Amino acid sequence: MKAKVYVPGDSAALSVGADRVAAAIAKEAARRGLDVTILRNGSRGLFWLEPLVEIEGAAGRLAYGPIEEEDVASLFDAHFLSGRAHPKALGRIEDHPYLKRQQRLLFARCGVTDPLSIDDYRRHGGLKGLERALAIGPAAIVEEVAASGLRGRGGAGFPAGIKWRTVAATAAAQKYVVCNADEGDSGTFADRMIMEGDPFALIEGMAIAAIAVGATKGFIYIRSEYPHAFAKFNEALAVARKAGLLGRSVLGSPHAFDIETRLGAGAYICGEETSLLESLEGKRGEVRAKPPVPAISGLFGKPTAMNNVLTFASTPWILAHGGKAYADYGMGRSRGTQPFQLAGNVRHGGLVELAFGAAIRTLVEDFGGGTRSGRPIRAVQVGGPLGAYFPTSLLDTPLDYEAMLQAKGMLGHGGIVVFDDSVNLARQARFAFEFCAKESCGKCTPCRIGSTRGFETIDKIVAGKNAEANIALVRDLCTVMTDASLCALGGLTPLPVLSALDHFAEDFAPRPNRIAAE
Amino acid sequence: MTRKQAWDEGLAGRLIEAHEGADGALLPILHALHDAFGYIDRAAIAPIAAALNISKADVHGVVSFYHDFRDAPAQGPVLKLCRAESCQAMGCEDLVEHLRDAHGLTPDRGDGGGLSVETVYCLGNCALSPAALLDGAPIGRLTAAKLDALVRQAREAAP
Numbered sequence: 001m002k003a004k005v006y007v008p009g010d011s012a013a014l015s016v017g018a019d020r021v022a023a024a025i026a027k028e029a030a031r032r033g034l035d036v037t038i039l040r041n042g043s044r045g046l047f048w049l050e051p052l053v054e055i056e057g058a059a060g061r062l063a064y065g066p067i068e069e070e071d072v073a074s075l076f077d078a079h080f081l082s083g084r085a086h087p088k089a090l091g092r093i094e095d096h097p098y099l100k101r102q103q104r105l106l107f108a109r110c111g112v113t114d115p116l117s118i119d120d121y122r123r124h125g126g127l128k129g130l131e132r133a134l135a136i137g138p139a140a141i142v143e144e145v146a147a148s149g150l151r152g153r154g155g156a157g158f159p160a161g162i163k164w165r166t167v168a169a170t171a172a173a174q175k176y177v178v179c180n181a182d183e184g185d186s187g188t189f190a191d192r193m194i195m196e197g198d199p200f201a202l203i204e205g206m207a208i209a210a211i212a213v214g215a216t217k218g219f220i221y222i223r224s225e226y227p228h229a230f231a232k233f234n235e236a237l238a239v240a241r242k243a244g245l246l247g248r249s250v251l252g253s254p255h256a257f258d259i260e261t262r263l264g265a266g267a268y269i270c271g272e273e274t275s276l277l278e279s280l281e282g283k284r285g286e287v288r289a290k291p292p293v294p295a296i297s298g299l300f301g302k303p304t305a306m307n308n309v310l311t312f313a314s315t316p317w318i319l320a321h322g323g324k325a326y327a328d329y330g331m332g333r334s335r336g337t338q339p340f341q342l343a344g345n346v347r348h349g350g351l352v353e354l355a356f357g358a359a360i361r362t363l364v365e366d367f368g369g370g371t372r373s374g375r376p377i378r379a380v381q382v383g384g385p386l387g388a389y390f391p392t393s394l395l396d397t398p399l400d401y402e403a404m405l406q407a408k409g410m411l412g413h414g415g416i417v418v419f420d421d422s423v424n425l426a427r428q429a430r431f432a433f434e435f436c437a438k439e440s441c442g443k444c445t446p447c448r449i450g451s452t453r454g455f456e457t458i459d460k461i462v463a464g465k466n467a468e469a470n471i472a473l474v475r476d477l478c479t480v481m482t483d484a485s486l487c488a489l490g491g492l493t494p495l496p497v498l499s500a501l502d503h504f505a506e507d508f509a510p511r512p513n514r515i516a517a518e
Numbered sequence: 519m520t521r522k523q524a525w526d527e528g529l530a531g532r533l534i535e536a537h538e539g540a541d542g543a544l545l546p547i548l549h550a551l552h553d554a555f556g557y558i559d560r561a562a563i564a565p566i567a568a569a570l571n572i573s574k575a576d577v578h579g580v581v582s583f584y585h586d587f588r589d590a591p592a593q594g595p596v597l598k599l600c601r602a603e604s605c606q607a608m609g610c611e612d613l614v615e616h617l618r619d620a621h622g623l624t625p626d627r628g629d630g631g632g633l634s635v636e637t638v639y640c641l642g643n644c645a646l647s648p649a650a651l652l653d654g655a656p657i658g659r660l661t662a663a664k665l666d667a668l669v670r671q672a673r674e675a676a677p
Contacts, residue, residue, distance in 0.1 A: 012643045015658030047645035050658075186602030189642040219541075224549075224586050225598070225641050227654045262542070263549055265584030268639060282544030282570070284583040300541070342645065344607035349645025372608070381603055385639075417644070419607045431606070435639065441583075 002035045003080070004056040008111065009040030010196050011228040012189065017068065018051040024072040025053070032076060042197015044111035045351025046098050054093055055079055063093040098367060103329065104353045105317050105337050106310060107190075110197040116235055118243045121200045127245070129316030133208045134253045141212040142168055145315060147323030149335030154180055154271070154308030155383070155412040155488070157334075157401045160315075163305065166295040167213040170303040177210045177218035177257075178280065178299055178306040181233075182264050182271040184223060185384025187343040187415030191309035193351060195222070195229040198313070199236035200245070203259065205312030207250055208319055210257040213305045218259040221276050224266055234261055268439040272487045273306050275441060286441045287487040308413070310339060331357035334400035334411075344381075344417035345371045361395035364418050375420040379428075379504065383412025385435055386492035388499035389425060408502070409495060425504035430458045432496040436489060446481045447490025453477060454497065464510025471501065471508065522556030522591060529554060530562050538569045544580055548587060557588040592634040594672045598651040599625060599660075601637050604644035613648060616662045621669045632676030633669055 007013075007022040022038055029036035046052060049065035053075070064075055064086055071088060078086035090096060113120040121127065133141045146161025167175060179202065183191040194202055206218050222230045237259055240246045248256045262280055264270050270279045274288035277299050298304025314336065318326045327335040334356035340363055342349045347369035354362075364370070364380055371377055379389045382399070388409030390397065397407045404411045419428075433454035440447045454477055461470045478494035485491040501508065523529070533550040540546050544566070551562055558581050567574045581587050601610050617623040617635060625635045643649035646658030652668065 011656045012646055012658060015643050015646055015649065015656035050646070183642060184640055186600075186640045187604045187644045188640075189644055192642040225638055225651070227651075228656070229642075260541070262545060264586075265545060265548070266586035266638070267584050279545065280542045282542040282580070283576075284579055343604040344644065344647060346645070385603060415604075415644070417604045417607055423607065428603070428606075431603075435602075439639070 002037065004037050004039060006039050006041045006054040006056070006061070007051060008043045009115070009232075010043035010050075010111075010193065011226075012047050013043050013050040013052070014228065016050050016066065020069050021051045021053065021067050021072065024069040028072050028076050032080075034076075034080065039114050041113065042110045042115050043193060043351075044093065044099065045107065045193060046096065046348070047350045048348050049090070052093075060092045060094065063090040063096070064088045065090060098348065098350065098352075101367070102353050103337050103355050105326070105329075106201070106314050107193070107198075107339055107351060107353045109201065110193055110351075113198065115197050115199055115232065116239055118200060118239055118245070125320065126200055126316070127204060127251070129319035130204045130207055130245075130251060132319045133211055134251060134255070138168060138212050138214065141208060141319065144319060144323040145212070148318045148326035149323075149330070149333070150311065150314055150318060150326065151334065151401065152307055153310035153314070153338070153413065154273075155185075155410070157411070160307060160311055163295050163307070164209060164212050166293070167215075167303045167305045170296050172303050174217070174300075174302050175213055175215040176299045176302055176304045177206050177213070177215045178277070178294075178304050179206055179218065179220040179312055180271065180273060180276055180306060180308050181220050181222040181226075181229070182276060183226070183309070183413065184268045184271045185386075185413050185415050187381065187384060187417035188341050188413045189343075190339040190341055190351060190414065192226050192229045194309055194313050195226070195233045199233050200240060201313040201316055202233075202309055203236060203240050203245060205315040206259060207245065207257050208315045209305050209307070209312060211250070211255050213303070215305060216256045216258075218257065219262055219280055219299065220259055221262045221264060221270070221280055223264040223270075230261065230263055237261065267441075268435075269441045269489055272489060274487070277304070277306075284441070286443045289486060310413075329355040331355070331398065331400050332402055334402065338399065338411070338414050340399065340414045340416055342368050342416050342418075345373055345420050346418040347372050356400040357398045359396045359398055360390060360416065363399070363416055364395065368418060371418060371420040373420045373422075375422065377418055378421040378423055379419040379425060381417045381419070381428075381496065382415070383410045384415050385432065386410070386488060386495055387412050387415070388495045389419075389428060389503065390499070391503040394503070408499060410492065425500040425507040426458060426462050427507075429497045429500035429508075430455045432493050433458065436493040440489060444484070444486040444490060446484045447486070447493070450477055450481045450490065451493060454481075454493075458508075461508050462510065467508070467510050475501070523554055525555055525559045525561065527561065530559070531565060534562075534566055534569050543570060544572075544577070548581060552587055556591040560589075590628075593628065593630055594632040594634060594676050595653045596634045596636060597668060598636050598638040598641070600639065600641050600643075600647070600649045601625075602639040604640070605647040605649055608647035610648040610660075613660060613662060613665060617665060617669075620662075620666065623669065631673060633672035
C-alpha cells in the first residue's frame with residue numbers, strides 16, 4: 001500500500017515544527033515498513049492547527065492537527081491500523097467549517113497542491129488563464145481585467161485594468177512587469193502564502209500582465225524577512241522555465257517573458273511602489289514624486305505594470321472564468337474576493353478569503369473565535385500599521401474599500417489584527433508615529449519630522465503636560481501629515497493615531513488622573 | 519548557524535564581478551557580500567563604486583539606508599524578533615523586557631554575548647505571534663521559556 005502524506009512546507013508551519021514532524025513521519029514509516037510519500041504542500045491557512053498533517057485515502061484527505069513529533073506513532077496506529085479516530089483527527093479537511101464558509105478563488109489551490117509541480121498545477125486548473133490570454137490577445141486581456149473590477153490588492157485599490165491599459169497604450173522599446181512582494185504590513189501573510197504555496201499562480205499572472213502590456217521582462221521584489229518565500233519562488237521560476245511557461249516563447253507563443261527575483265533589505269518603505277522602483281534600480285529606497293506614474297515612467301524610466309502579488313495572482317482565475325464571473329462577487333465598487341488575514345490575539349488566526357462586504361465581526365468572531373487570551377476584544381486594527389483601530393462598537397463595518405474609508409480607516413492589504421482589553425491605545429498611537437519615524441525614507445518633511453514630533457507630543461499628553469492643547473496639536477499635525485506627505489507612510493500614519501484618539505480617548509487621559517479615577 | 523568567512527578582498531572582488539552585470543546590481547552585490555561575510559566591510563565600498571561607475575558616497579548612502587546591512591559581523595546567531603502590531607497584541611514587548619531583565623540583552627545593541635537580537639517589523643507569521651527568525655529559521659508562538667533556551671544554547675556555543 002502506498003500512502004500520500006502532506007506536511008506543509010509553509011514557513012508558518014515550519015515555525016511550529018513541521019520539518020521535525022515530516023522527519024518523524026518518514027522515520028516511523030520506515031520503522032513500520034510502510035510505503036509513504038511525504039509531500040510538502042503550502043498551508044491551508046488554518047494556522048492554529050499547524051503542523052496540519054493530511055493523509056490521502058479513499059475518503060479524501062483526512063486531516064490531523066496540530067501534530068507534534070510525539071503524536072506521530074499514535075497517528076500511524078489510528079490511521080493505518082485501527083481505523084479509530086485519533087484525538088487530533090479533523091476529518092475531511094474540505095469539510096472543515098473554517099474552509100467551507102470561505103469563497104476561495106485565489107487560494108483554491110494553496111495547501112492542496114505540490115507548490116513545485118507544474119502537472120499538479122495544471123490538474124487543478126492552472127494555466128487555463130494564460131492559455132486563454134494568449135488566444136484572445138492583449139487588448140481583450142485588458143478589457144477582461146477591467147470588466148472584473150479587480151483593484152490593486154497591495155492597499156491602494158487602484159483598478160488594475162486601467163493601470164494595464166495605460167502601460168499598453170504607452171509606446172516604448174522596453175516595458176516591464178514588476179511585482180511588489182514587499183509585504184511589510186503587520187498582520188498580513190497572504191503574499192507569502194502564495195509565493196510558498198502556489199507560486200505558479202503568481203508567475204502565470206505576471207505572464208498574463210506581460211502579454212497584455214507588451215513587456216518582455218519582469219521583476220519581483222521580495223522582502224528579506226521572507227527567506228523561505230524567496231527560496232521557494234526561485235525554485236518555482238526554474239520549474240516554470242523548464243516547462244516553457246517562461247522564456248523566449250511563453251507556452252509556445254511568439255511572446256517572450258522572463259522574471260528575475262530581487263531581495264529587499266529590511267526597509268518597510270520599499271513596499272511603496274516608487275520607493276520599490278528606486279530600490280530595484282540599486283538606489284536608496286526614497287519615494288518619487290508622482291506624476292509621472294510608474295505605468296508611464298517606472299522602472300529605469302520605462303512604462304511599468306506594477307502590482308501586488310495578490311493582484312497578479314488573481315488574474316489567471318479572471319482570464320479562465322471571465323471578468324464578469326469575478327465581478328459577481330463583492331459589493332459596491334469592491335468586486336471579487338479578498339484574502340483577509342486574521343492575526344494578533346485571535347484564537348483561530350489564518351487566511352480567510354471572502355467576497356468583499358463581510359463585516360469585521362464575521363472575521364474576528366465567527367472565523368476567529370475571539371481572542372486567544374480569552375479576554376474580551378477591545379480593538380481591531382484593519383489594514384496594517386497605517387490602518388485604523390476599530391472599537392467593538394464598529395465591528396459591523398463591512399470590509400470593502402469605500403465603507404472602510406467612510407469609517408476613517410482603510411482596507412489596505414486585508415490584514416486584521418485583534419487586541420484584547422489589555423491594550424493601551426495611547427501606546428499604540430505612539431508606536432504608529434515611532435514606526436513612521438523609523439521607516440520614513442526622509443524625503444519629505446511632514447513624515448520625517450512630523451513623526452518624531454508626534455510621539456514626543458503623545459508622551460507629553462500621557463504625562464499630563466498641557467494635555468488638551470497637546471491633543472489639539474497632534475490633531476493639527478495629523479492634518480499636515482495627511483495633506484502634505486509625499487506617500488502613504490506619512491499620509492496614513494494619522495489613521496491609527498486619530499482612530500485611537502477618537503475611539504479610545506480614555507487611554508490618553510493623563511496617567512495621574514487615571515490612577516485617581518480607578 | 520552558518521559560520522561567516524573573514525573579510526577577503528579576492529572573494530569580494532569575485533562576488534562583485536559575478537553580479538555587476540545585473541539590472542540594478544547594487545543590492546544583489548551587497549546581499550552577496552553580506553551572505554559571505556555577515557557584514558559589509560568598509561573596504562568593499564571603493565571596489566563596488568568602481569565596478570558600477572558610481573561614487574563611493576552613493577554606495578555608502580545605499581548601505582546605510584537599509585536596515586539589513588551590518589557594518590560589523592554579528593556575535594553568534596542572529597535572532598530577529600518581530601515587534602510589530604500583531605506580535606505586540608501577543609506580548610512581544612513583554613519578551614523584550616524579559617530579555618533585558620533575565621539576560622541583560624537589549625535588541626539592536628550588539629551586546630548579546632553570544633546572541634545578537636535585532637528588531638524586525640513583521641515576519642509574515644502573524645497568526646502565530648509572537649514570531650521570530652533565528653538565523654533564517656522561523657519560530658512561532660515564542661515564549662519566555664523558549665527564549666531562555668535560545669539564549670542558553672547561544673551562550674554555551676559562544677567561544
